[in-house]
Amino acid sequence: MNVIIYHNPACGTSRNTLAMIRNAGIEPTVIEYVNTPPSRTELMKMIADAGLTVRQALREKDTPYVELGLGNPDLSDDQLLDAMLAQPILINRPFVITPLGTRLSRPSELVLEILPETHKGAFTKEDGEKVLDAEGKRIG
Known part of the structure; x- marks a missing residue:
């Protein structure tokens, strides 16, 4: 299965998501998007395919969101994409x-919705939360 993850290795959610993909027996194409961002067309397609608005795909925490005034509701999607x-x-x-x-995997277990059920066993997130049992079945 061809899987692409737009990954940030400094992010626990991103690391958990990558680990869940690998737990399904898949070695994805890993794109460290901070260094290799998608094109405008790719980004727009990812957002649309995930069923999100541009604003929902915008990260606020630990970014220059406030400094850039991106909370202004009058900004257009084009301005946010820029x-x-x-x-x-x-x-x-x-x-x-x-x-x-396509999913924005927040929380990380949302990735399970778009993976085959081929998990190799239990999976516990970095924070200790159990996501998959010993048989690879989703908990909760």
Whole structure:
């Protein structure tokens, strides 16, 4: 299965998502989007395919969101996209693309919706939360 993750290794949610993909027996294409951002067309497609608005794909925490005035409700989608492409840290993460769909995997277990049920066993997130049982079945 061809899987792409727009990843930030400094982000726990992104690391958990990547680990869940690998727990399904898949080695994804990992794109560290802060260094290699998607094109405008790719970003717009990811956002649309995930069923999000541009504003929902905008990251506020630990970014220059406030300093750039991005909370202004009068800003257009084009203006928000311009900011995201100029400073990719503003793109929320991690976006995952599979043949089964596209998700902004926040929380990380949302990635399970677009992966085959081929998990290799239990999975526990970095914070200790159990997501998959010993048989690879989703908990909760």
